[in-house]
Amino acid sequence: MDVSEVILLGGTAVLAAIFGSMLGLGGGIILVPALTLFFGVDPRIAVGASAVAVALNSIVASATHIRSGFTNIRAAYVLQVTSLLGAFAGASIAIWVNPRVISLVFGLIMLYAAITLFTNRAVAIPNAPPDAPDPFRLRGTYEDRLTGRQVTYVPRRVGLGAGVSGVGGALSGMLGIGGGAITVPLMNLAMRVPMKAAVGTSQFMVGMTAVITATVFYAEGLIDPRVVLPAMVGIYIGSNIGSQLTRRIDTQRLVVVFFVVMLYLGLSMLGQAFAITLPWTA
C-alpha cells in the first residue's frame, strides 16, 4: 500500500465519519462497505479496522457526553452485560464464516438503516415525576442547554432493553459497527429514554462493544495497521466535522441523499455476497 492509497483510504474514512455522524449512526456503517467495495479490502479486515475506529470515536465522544450529563452510566453497564456477550458471539462467528456472509448481513443491515431513516421518529419523553418507581436506580438527570430545562427520566423495560442490546452487540461484533442504529431507537422508543441521553449512553456502550470485536480480530491476526491507522485518523477528523455540520445543517433536508447512498452501498454489499458487481465498485 503506497502513500497515495493511504491518503485515499484516510479521506474515505473522513467522508464515512461525516456521513455517519450526520446520520447519528457512527462511521463504521459506511466505512466497512466503503473499504470493501472501493478498496477491495477483505470484509474481515474492514470490520477489524472499523471496530478500532469506533472504539476511538466512542472514547472521544463519551468524554463530552458524560461531561454534559447525557450518559446514564448505570444503564450503560446494565445493558452492556448482554451486549458484550452478543459481541463476543458475533465476532467469533465473523472470523470463521465465509466473508460473503458478512457482506450479506451487512447489506441487509444497511437496507434496514436506510428504511428507518424515513420511518424512525424520535419520541419526546415527558419528565419522570420524583416518585416514579425506579427499582434498578437508573434515574437520569441532565440539563438541556437548548431549552435551559432540567430533564429527568427513569428507563423502563430494562429486561427488554438488555435482550435487544444482546442482539445489537452480536451484529456489532460481527460487522464492526457501533450498534447505535439499534440501541438508540431501542432506548428512546422502548425504554423511554430521552434522545440525547439515549445517544450519550449508546456512545459510551459502543466503545466497550467495539473493544470485544477488536480483540477477537486482533487474536486472529485480522487487525491490519495499514488499514486501521488511516481509518482511525479519518474517523476522528470526520466525526468532528460531522458533529459541527449537524449543528449547522438540517440533516432532515438531506435525508433523500442519505437514503440513496445507503441503498446503493447496501445493494452493493448484497451483490458482493452473491458475486454480482455493481457499477463503481472494486
Place this chain on the structure above:
Amino acid sequence: MADHPPTTPDVPPDPASASIAHAATSVLTWGFRLAAMLFVIGLGLLVIRDDPVPSSLAPLPELLDDVGAGRAIGFLGLSILTIIVTPLVTAMVAVVNFARLYDRRYAVVAGVVLSLLGIAIGMAIF
C-alpha cells in the same frame, strides 16, 4: 414550546453518579491523550526511518521489543492497543467507585462487564 418536556426541578442530581462520571471522563481523556501521543511518535518515526508497516498487528511482547528498538510500528501498535484497553480501565475505575460508594449492585454489574472485557483482551493480547 409544546415539544419540550415539563420541568420537575425538585429532583437533585445524584452525587454518586457525578463522582463516577468524573472518574470515567478522566480515564477516557487520558486514554485518548496517551494513544494520540504514541501515534504521533510512531508517525514521526515512520517518516524519519521509513520503517515497513506489517499487514498484521504483532502480539504485545513483539510490539514492546519494537518500541525498545525505536521502530515506528511499536509505537503505532501500542497506540491501537491503548484505544482497546481504555474502556477496560474505565470499567475498572467504575467498579472501584461503585464499591467505594457502597453501591454493591452496580459494583457487581460493572465487575461482570470488567470480567468480560478482561477475558477478551487477555485472550487477545497474551
